[in-house]
Amino acid sequence: MRKSILKMYGQQELIEGIRSNDDQILRWLYQSQYPKLEIYILNNNGNVEQAKDIFQEAFVALWKKVKEKGFEPNNGTAITGYLYQIGKNKWLDYLRSAEFRNTIKMETYFDTEEAEEGNYLAEYERQVAIEFQSLRKNCQELLRRFYIEKESMKTLAEFFQWTEATARNNKYRCLQKLREKIKAKIKH
Template identity: 25%
Template sequence: MKENLDQYIRKCADNDREAQLKVYQLFSPVLYGLCLKYMRNEDDAKDVFQEAFVIAFQKIGQYKFEGSFEGWIKRIFINKLLETLKKKKKGVLFLDVFETDIAAEEELELAPIEQEKLLEYIQELPDQYRMVFNLYVFEKMKHKEIAKLLDISEGTSKSNLNRAKSILKKKILIVLNCKTA
C-alpha cells in the first residue's frame, strides 16, 4: 500500500488525473470529516474541502516522503480551515480573558451519544472554542503548539478548551437527561 501511495503521489506531481483521483478517494473521507469538525455547516465544509484539495495537489511536489503523507495533507487542510475561519472573523478570534494558568483541565466524560449529534454540537461551538478543541482533541496538539499556530497565549488556549468542554458537556447532559426522563 505504501509503495502504491508513493507512486500515486509522484504521478500527482505530474498532474496525472487518475493518480489524483486515487489520492482523493483514499483520503477524502478523513479530510472531509476534518472539515466538518471545523466548519459550522456542510456548505462551508465542502467549500474548504475543495479549496484545500486544490492546494494540496498544487503543492504535492513539495512532499518529501518523510513522515506520513496523511499528516502532510492534513496540515494543508488545517491551515486552510484556520485561514478561512480567521477571514470570517476578520482576525478577531480569541478573547484573552484568562492569561493565568488554568487549573488541571476537567476531563470531558462522554457518555454514549451518537457521533452525528456530537459532531453537530462541536460545529455549534463558537469558532475560537471549536478550533482549540479540534486541535487539542483530534489533532493531539499541545497548548504550546496551538498557541503558536493561532497566535494566542497558552492560557487562552487552555481556557478556550475548557469552555468548549463545558459547553459540550452541558449539551450532552441535556440530551442524556431527556433520554432518561
C-alpha cells in the first residue's frame, strides 16, 4: 500500500486562516472539498451548477460560523466534515422543498415574520453582499480597502489622491448609498 499523500492543514490553522480570510487556506479548503459534494449531488438528482451553488452557500455558512467564534473542532477533520454536512443538508432541504412546491406554495424567508434574530442578521448580510456588487466601482474599492483590507485613512487618501477628510466623507457617503439600496429591498 502506497503511503498517504496529502499534508492536511491542522484545524487551528484552518480556523485562523478562515478568520483572517487567508486566500491560500480558503482556496485549499474550497478546492479540496468541492469535488466530494459535487459527486454527492450529481448522484442525487442534481447537476454541476446546483452543486456549485449549494457548495458556495455551505462554504459561506461555515465561514460565518468560524468567524463568529462559534466553532470548536472536536476532531482532526471537524471543519471539512462540517462543511460537507452543511452542503448535504442544504441539498436535502432543496430536494424536499422542490417536492413540496408541487402541492403547497413555498414561503420565502422574508414572507415569514417569525424569523429568528440570528437568521435575520444572516439574511441582512446576504442582502448587503448582493447590493454591494451594485455600488459604483469607486465606492466598492473604497469600502473594500477600508473595511476588509483594514487600510488607514491616510493610505486611502494617498491611493485615491484625496485629503483624509474627503476620504472619510466619501466613505460615509458610499456606506449610506449601500444602506439606501438595502432599505429599498427589505420591508420593515
